[in-house]
Ligand SMILES: [Zn+2]
C-alpha cells in the first residue's frame with residue numbers, strides 16, 4: 198500500500214487530530230481513525246478509549262453502542278466540527294464566473 202501522504206492530506210489529518218472525540222467529546226488531541234485504510238478524508242477523530250480501548254471501535258464497540266453510533270455517525274460529527282471551525286480549502290485553481 199502507498200503510505201505517502203500529500204501535504205494537504207497531512208494537514209487534514211492534523212486538523213482531525215486537533216478535534217475532540219467524535220463519539221464521547223473527550224478533549225483533543227485525538228487519534229485519526231481510518232474507516233478505509235489509506236483514505237485520509239474519511240478519518241474520524243477518536244479518543245483512546247473510543248478508538249483502541251477495550252470498549253472502543255477496535256474492541257467490543259460498547260462505547261459506540263451506548264451512544265447508538267456507527268462510523269458514519271462519527272464521521273459526520275468530525276466533518277461537522279471541521280466545517281463549523283471554519284475549514285479552509287486551499288484551491289489550486291480559480292474560476293471566474
Ligand atoms: Zn471518545
Ligand SMILES: [Zn+2]
Pocket residue numbers: 229230231248254255
Ligand atoms: Zn482505528
